[in-house]
Amino acid sequence: MKLLIILSFIVLVTAAPPPPINNAQDNVSLLKYNYDNDGTGLYNYEFEQSDGTKQEQHGELRNAGTENESLFVKGSFTWIGPDGVTYIVRYEAGEDGYKPEIEEGPGGAVPPDVSSRHSSDKWNNVIF
Numbered sequence: 001m002k003l004l005i006i007l008s009f010i011v012l013v014t015a016a017p018p019p020p021i022n023n024a025q026d027n028v029s030l031l032k033y034n035y036d037n038d039g040t041g042l043y044n045y046e047f048e049q050s051d052g053t054k055q056e057q058h059g060e061l062r063n064a065g066t067e068n069e070s071l072f073v074k075g076s077f078t079w080i081g082p083d084g085v086t087y088i089v090r091y092e093a094g095e096d097g098y099k100p101e102i103e104e105g106p107g108g109a110v111p112p113d114v115s116s117r118h119s120s121d122k123w124n125n126v127i128f
């Protein structure tokens with residue numbers, strides 16, 4: 001009897017449809033897209049998709065024409081994880097390296113190891 005119950009359980013479990021894996025990904029549409037570039041190093045872009053993915057970035061050339069000329073960018077990217085939680089990474093990158101800050105929507109927590117090292121030296125050698 002016990003075996004029968006276990007077997008029925010196995011059949012039920014294996015017969016259950018697989019959990020939905022963000023089916024929206026199969027049919028993602030672009031809701032918004034903007035791109036401006038004035039040709040001097042100043043640019044902005046943004047896009048937003050129906051699956052909750054978003055990105056925006058602003059870039060500018062600093063100290064143009066000098067020995068210290070560098071590109072500074074600032075932006076964010078957002079996505080909805082397989083756990084249904086919205087993740088947002090806001091960042092700045094320039095002379096001082098890449099400085100991301102991770103933010104998370106309801107339903108979870110950023111592991112302390114990740115949130116505490118967002119502006120550490122680890123990211124300062126990232127090359128774009």
Ligand SMILES: *[C@@H]1O[C@H](CO)[C@@H](O)[C@H](O)[C@H]1NC(C)=O
Nearest residue numbers: 023024025026027028029050
């Ligand atoms: C994708 O979405 C559009 C608009 O909602 C719909 O008309 C189309 O049938 C969908 N295609 C698929 C393959 O689901």
Ligand SMILES: *[C@@H]1O[C@H](CO)[C@@H](O)[C@H](O)[C@H]1NC(C)=O
Nearest residue numbers: 063064065066067068069095
């Ligand atoms: C460039 O940066 C260096 C180091 O910060 C500084 O010593 C130098 O004066 C800067 N040059 C210019 C043209 O601003």
